[in-house]
Amino acid sequence: MLTKRIIPCLDIKNGRTVKGINFLNLRDAGDPVELARKYADQGADELVFLDISATQEERETIYDLVRKVGREVNIPFTVGGGIASADKVAHILRNGADKVSVNSAVVRRPELAGEIAREFGSQCLVVAVDARLVDDTWIVHTHGGTRPTEIELYDWVKKMEDAGAGEILFTSMNHDGTKNGFACDALARMSDLLHIPVIASGGAGSMEHFKDVFTNGKADAGLAASIFHFQEIGIPELKEYLYKEEIPVRI
Amino acid sequence: MIVIIDYDAGNTCSVTNALDRLNADYVLSDDARQIQGANKVIFPGVGHAGAAMEALRRKDLVSVIQGLTQPVLGICVGMQLYARESAEGNTSCLGILDTKVTKFDESMKEKVPHMGWNTVHQEVDDILFEQLDKSDYYYFVHSYYMPLSEHSTGTCSYQLPFSAAVRKDNFWGIQFHAEKSGIVGAKLLSNFLEKA
Numbered sequence: 001m002l003t004k005r006i007i008p009c010l011d012i013k014n015g016r017t018v019k020g021i022n023f024l025n026l027r028d029a030g031d032p033v034e035l036a037r038k039y040a041d042q043g044a045d046e047l048v049f050l051d052i053s054a055t056q057e058e059r060e061t062i063y064d065l066v067r068k069v070g071r072e073v074n075i076p077f078t079v080g081g082g083i084a085s086a087d088k089v090a091h092i093l094r095n096g097a098d099k100v101s102v103n104s105a106v107v108r109r110p111e112l113a114g115e116i117a118r119e120f121g122s123q124c125l126v127v128a129v130d131a132r133l134v135d136d137t138w139i140v141h142t143h144g145g146t147r148p149t150e151i152e153l154y155d156w157v158k159k160m161e162d163a164g165a166g167e168i169l170f171t172s173m174n175h176d177g178t179k180n181g182f183a184c185d186a187l188a189r190m191s192d193l194l195h196i197p198v199i200a201s202g203g204a205g206s207m208e209h210f211k212d213v214f215t216n217g218k219a220d221a222g223l224a225a226s227i228f229h230f231q232e233i234g235i236p237e238l239k240e241y242l243y244k245e246e247i248p249v250r251i
Numbered sequence: 252m253i254v255i256i257d258y259d260a261g262n263t264c265s266v267t268n269a270l271d272r273l274n275a276d277y278v279l280s281d282d283a284r285q286i287q288g289a290n291k292v293i294f295p296g297v298g299h300a301g302a303a304m305e306a307l308r309r310k311d312l313v314s315v316i317q318g319l320t321q322p323v324l325g326i327c328v329g330m331q332l333y334a335r336e337s338a339e340g341n342t343s344c345l346g347i348l349d350t351k352v353t354k355f356d357e358s359m360k361e362k363v364p365h366m367g368w369n370t371v372h373q374e375v376d377d378i379l380f381e382q383l384d385k386s387d388y389y390y391f392v393h394s395y396y397m398p399l400s401e402h403s404t405g406t407c408s409y410q411l412p413f414s415a416a417v418r419k420d421n422f423w424g425i426q427f428h429a430e431k432s433g434i435v436g437a438k439l440l441s442n443f444l445e446k447a
Contacts, residue, residue: 002361003368071271074437076392096268
């Protein structure tokens with residue numbers, strides 16, 4: 001049976017992990033490769049690296065990181081952050097990543113999604129969407145969720161599916177950082193609307209939240225950062241819990 | 252020497268990384284004589300079956316692959332190209348297996364692509380799966396599948412049971428990405444390298 005995926009997300013700046021990672025037994029908490037290997041060994045199903053570098057110069061370090069992760073990690077991984085051209089996609093995939101995620105760049109120029117899908121295949125294109133519920137309407141935001149657009153969430157994800165996205169990574173800005181649970185209503189509606197997998201992000205605070213997102217939220221994968229980095233929830237115990245709750249997971 | 256067929260059909264990087272982790276010696280090649288002279292051949296494929304067959308024809312590799320007698324491992328689209336034909340791009344394929352690769356049904360509740368970790372039921376004992384457990388998971392990403400046949404050695408269920416692994420004579424094929432399937436996938440690849 002196809003299992004639900006658990007995906008730790010690592011924020012990368014200038015080739016290093018950021019956001020105080022408090023992980024036991026790490027020689028270097030800032031080394032994304034070591035952290036990635038640790039998560040893979042613990043049973044993470046995929047990894048996402050999000051490059052939040054501010055300058056072009058810092059961003060160039062991502063290729064080196066992708067090469068190292070590709071050499072050392074034997075599970076699929078996605079790279080996102082600042083990807084705005086098919087050339088950069090080619091470079092990241094050729095260095096060993098399995099997928100790229102694009103966000104603001106496809107809002108700016110939606111044709112980019114189709115260009116990437118046609119050239120590299122839908123299987124490697126994750127369209128990440130940050131949205132906020134404003135007066136009962138989910139509005140897509142760009143630039144790390146800081147800038148509102150006039151685009152409605154469900155129209156947008158459908159358009160991206162039609163353009164060739166292989167997966168949607170949806171972050172609810174209303175839930176992100178709250179640790180009060182995922183945006184299950186919006187996720188379930190999205191999952192019913194789309195025929196491609198949906199990755200849920202934003203709001204994970206407990207193991208029950210993952211159960212909730214895979215049942216009520218109908219999500220195919222759950223992504224989180226700080227709860228894994230600070231070891232509030234360990235991946236082995238999370239999977240053990242989900243398994244007992246009859247959610248299909250890889251153990 | 253292991254030869255990985257290099258024919259511009261997707262990314263060979265994850266396969267070379269996996270072989271590096273196994274300390275295997277290999278070369279990437281699209282040269283007919285080098286491929287024919289290999290001890291073992293890995294035939295990867297990511298992307299589009301129609302485009303992949305185009306690339307093989309352009310490089311004059313169709314009859315080269317059909318004529319190989321050493322162990323060959325087709326991975327994902329590589330395995331699918333063993334078929335007679337594929338619905339992806341409505342292309343004729345290598346015809347090593349008399350079957351047709353078909354698209355998953357997009358109107359069903361199970362989404363397309365089939366993406367993520369799934370189990371493989373071993374239909375017969377095959378060296379690829381030696382010391383691997385029936386409860387082990389493998390990483391799949393595909394929208395097209397090869398139906399079950401007498402050559403299916405492993406089956407996976409998604410929408411319907413389909414061929415997750417096949418073997419005919421010296422041709423092995425796996426639909427999943429062993430190179431991305433953690434330690435289980437690494438074991439399977441090392442089984443091919445050491446025992447096939």
